Amino acid sequence: MTPVATPFFFYLLSGIMLIGGILVITRKNPVHSALALIVTLLAQASIYLMLYAPFVAGVQIILYAGGIMVLFLFVIMLVSVERSMKERQFNSQWVVGMIAATALGGLFIAVYTKGTSIFPDHALSIVEDNNTQEVAKLLYGQYMFAFEIASLLLLVAIIGAVVMAKKRI
């Protein structure tokens, strides 16, 4: 089979992601911004798919596009869209913006020029056929401790949310 990881698909998907990202910050209507964000997330999932990481792509779709964005939309719909349409969309903190943009641009240039020495010159040997199994072995084998710490962090967040939301437990 011919590989799908061609430059054409990479540029197509990153183009979609960039357009989606720009729409997120330029749309005045928050619901339109959220929909543009969904497009960005789906394009990102496609890039994972292109990089032979189907499991990460599936999790990206089910968690971000299907779960978190629904909650985003849920909240946006409950606030008044009319009021947020009248609010100023951009603030004029030019100095901070310039510094952040220069730092990010410098990082991009550094990666572009020295990229070959920073990144491995070949893809990892995880193949597409048992991607999920390999991810599971890494998560529950080599990185078990970090994984459990992360899940503990989430548990703390859940308990915190319950404590904050409920007056009497």
Added chain:
Amino acid sequence: MGQIVQYVESYLSSDKTPGAAGNMFWALVYIMLVFAGLSVAVIAMNWLERKILAHMQVRLGPMRVGPHGLLQPIADAIKLLLKEDIMPAEADGFVFWMAPLIVVLAAFTVFVVVPFGPTHAITDMNIGILFMLGVSSLSVLGIVMAGWASNSHYPLIGALRSSAQMVSYEVAMGLAVVSAILMTSLGSKDGTLSMIEIVRRQQEQGVWFIFKFFPLGLIAFFIFAVAMVAETNRAPFDLAEAESELTAGFHTEYSGFRWSLFFLAEYFAMIAVSSIAVTLWLGGWLQPFPNLLSGTPWDQIFSFFPGITFLFLAAMCFYNTVRMPKHPLFRIQTIGLAGFGVILGLIGLVLFIPAVSTRIQDIFWFSAKVAGFMYLYIWYRGTFPRYRFDQLMQMGWKVLLPMGLGVLIGTGAIGLRFEIWHQLVVPLWHWL
């Protein structure tokens, strides 16, 4: 011409899905076949639902258009296509236009990985079940968009209810699915998410997962069976479109073709979640109880089932042809019903040819199991009163979710029982 026939024959004897073989042309053919099959299923389901529901309520149901209302779905489709397409003046045009498309695309895309048989799937993915759950969860976005873009109160409330409901039941559903996936990893093998491989594991272990670790498999299946009704917004969990409270919920403002897209998507989604249930717990395309009833006589008997089913339908047609009113006005209808019976009978006879029946066997069993679930959907709608919203949430979070967690832990524990026995209980016993 001969070459074409040879090409088709070489493909029909292949033991791979078109996706695995990397054959774009056959993949397209399969996609069109699946789409056509699903559309026919939706038409049949439309008629059956009205008919069965009517008979459950001691009514006749549609009787006017065609014999016993058989042409009613087609008349409905024509009506919907000719109906004026109205968009509310204050609606958000683009979002209003996109919503039904997203819902129907999400509902159909999941069928890419549904295994109608070991070779009868469009493709098989390493993340099969995850893909199905993920893409079908996208349809809630379309519902939320439809409700918001209509710029009207009832649709907004319907969309909020629907999204809250779908997000909460997805959790319980996911836990039930994970416990079934855990069962695939038994026998010192890696677990799998691939739909075809899940059914193969049931074949290897010689048991459908609904009967495995009794009653754990059964409870997981029950959780999924409840959650899938909630997930597809059907009665008794159809609060998103509760007609006595919200007119029609999120699609109140939709009419004509756009409304029919929502209708189509609802039935596609019902078939999709039923296929997940069939694949994970009911042995997918396997004939009933391959561990008990296999061998020469049983395989022979089961291979007659597809043909017998169609012959039975044909016999029903002929029986009703005889019972049709003898008035001259009913002549065309009587002839049409007889012709329908003849077509069904011919299909049934073709299915008795051994070459055809071995090839069609898996599709038949898969569809038969899914059809059972479709009947259950109608049955629920005919019998259960609608839940209140707080009852619905209580059921999802306080009953199904803890049950799902318990089943997951229990499945893992029994799967590890030998390790637990040897590493914990036996030393403890010696120590005591």
